[in-house]
Amino acid sequence: MDIRKNIRNKTSYIFTVTKIYLSVALILLKRGPFLLIDLWRYPWLFNFLKLYKLYKIMNFRKGHFKDGSVCTLNGIAILITNYIYDMLKNPDKLVLAEDIIPPEIIRAMGLTPFSPEILAIVLTIITPDAMEKYIDICENSGIPGDLCSLPKCAMGMALGNVLPKPKAIVASNLPCDAGMMSYVTIEKHMDVPIIRLDVPYNFRSDRAITYFSEELARMIHFLEEHTDGKMDWQELKNILKERNKTQETELELWDLAKTKPTPVASEMIYLSHLVTFNIFPGDKRSTEIFRKLIEFGKKNLEEGKGAIENETYRILLWNPPFAHFPMAFSWAETKHQAVLIMDSMTFNTIDYVDTATNESMIKGLADIIMQGPMSRHVRGPSENYFNDIFYIHNHFKIDMIWVADNIGCKMSAGLNEILREKCRERNIPVLVISYDLMDQRFTSSEDIKTCIDNFMETIMTGNLETGLFDTDAKHMISTER
């Protein structure tokens, strides 16, 4: 039986991967012979072509959850391929936009947005060591090693001359000081006109929305001045209307995730959001991905099944997921029956954009940027951070919080102890996993697994004799430096 099952699994894997490679090839081959030049100029494209590695997640999944996971990966593969294709095809319209800058306005101006940070994340998810070379280039050039590795990737790729030269750069003071400062290096190296958007610290006020709306107006003016782009307000309206639809559909998916056991989980929630809302917001293909995911979730629900069998623990992941260890959640499902329900990069409470007037659209986008995941957690007072955590904890019936403690993220790390104390008061188990967002050499996947194992064994299942751990220690397991 096992042999037959193995053959069936392998056949399914090969069939799925072959199918997706054909779709990817159909898009990229439109470049014709230029593709060879692209591969020479942008060697990271080879990393992207190792997409098959990501599909190993299938081996851990069953039934509709497996279908949902494959659907997510397929959707992502196609969207990313198109993203890269657009970048290669349109050098004259290329705008390098820092990861937190949503691409809606840039697209509405007939320009092609491109974010080195998003590219770095996607490539690391596909090939864990994809960015190590660029991190090294960055550090070897004199940039401090203690910075977050995401801006280090962006700077390293720029310094390594493996990014296409854009017509303009849009940067900002988001999400962090390192991200903001990285564009001094990128600007100097690329020698391209740049605009930097200023997001207030206290962004939850009308004054802040007015201030930042003016910043977006400045950005439109800048792009019209330095590129061939022209603002098409009707196109922006179309994009934002579709964005609202995608958001509405995603909320339906989150509603499913509230159910216990959850019929949808992990990549279906966090990876789908990461790619759709950061790369192709306001695109019908993004909405379609969520619609399909809801279908798979509903099938599970109708059959009375959870995404995984014997769901025992529900996880809230705080801070960006382990980019170089995307199998972390499928592993946790199998080993500990722990399932990822929600994460900080996905959850948000952003209103739909009012598309009635040009002004209302800009205000809506201003709100999206300021209240986007990570933006609102690393800016402003800590209430922004804790209120979301405890809301999600209640709303999604979370059992434990895993804090992905990215070594370079000083803003998050500066709140870890307060979080521990607040969780202790509420009797919520919290696990702090020290790692580096983009660099597996700091904490390997094995180290992350060991950390989780220790936490699950000592805290969640209490397998060890009582008395070995005092009540305080119950909440203090971590791999902290």
Add this chain to the structure above:
Amino acid sequence: MATETAESKSFGSNGNQMMFSLFDTIIRSPLNRFMEQAVDEGKIPIGYTCSYIPRMILSAKNLVPFRVFAPGVSSTEMADTYLPSTICSYTKSILDFAINGRYDFLKGWVLTSSCQHMSRFFDNLKHTVNPPFIKIIDLPNRVSESAIRWMMAEMNELRTDIQTHFQITVSDEDLNEAINRHNDSVQLLSAIGELRKNKTPVISGTEFHKLMMAALVAPEAFLFKPLSDIKDALSKRELKEDYRARVILVGGQLDDPAYINIIEQSGALVVSDRICTGSIPGLDPIPHGTDPIERISAHTLTKTSCPRMMDNFQARLAAIISAYETFQADGIIIEAIKFCDTWGLEARELTDSLREKGIPVLKLEREYRITGEGQLKTRIQAFIESMGK
């Protein structure tokens, strides 16, 4: 002891260094004797942490500003509980002092979102100490007309909050008076600072920094006389050219003159400083005008030049080069506290840009408290030699 040695070496041991002993005393501990006197007189000391916080508002009426520093900090165990090892040691040092009650004489705190470390200092200070009055100023990352308008709104809010909490009225007239006092104070310090342009300066970088620090941590009113005395005494001071190179010090938070003293002991005279507590651009007076809030906001936002201001790299570079030329410096030393994201990256870009212009640069990474004195001296000496001095 080290301080006295360096001063004696550069300017003769004729007793002149005694003139700075008052300032040494002031910066030895957070609660200095002048601050103590001010507290006894019913003044309201307010702690602040950054040059982007306008001292003028905090010195209006019976308020007294105190630039928070942690002299003599040796370890930060309490702060280490709350802040990770990747937070800058200035932040940790002042949190540790705060938790240990070293700033209990302060009646309030005004902080700013100048960097992420400071933002989290605000959160952790509130969580651990929970001062009765604590306010964080939302500081724009750009200098523009709309940013100045934003800053004015912040300043008005700060004034209102102070008035409400301390039950005082801070009128425009009070603010104008505070601005005038501020201008008098910086003009006096500027006049002393100008002496550093001489080929054989009568004041060392270490000594000047003592004056600067004292002016930031003691009430202005108490310092006019001692500063004027210093200015007069310097005119009679014996000159002695006993240094190998003239350097400009560039960097962020540095509030311990002993660090500059180590540089000077190694043979490099610090003739100008572009640091948070230094003379560039800290000693620019506030221009005349009608609305004090507008004057304070525009001045604070435009004159201070931290790497956190996204669009101003070229302006900062130009200011450093200008100082290099004006003060006839031989080289530039850039110091940044480890884990400071803004200065860490700025230091790299400044180093490259200055070297491209043929200016010798030494980049140093340091902790808030002085560590590795021997290594530091070796690096300074090697830098001086590399300049052929």
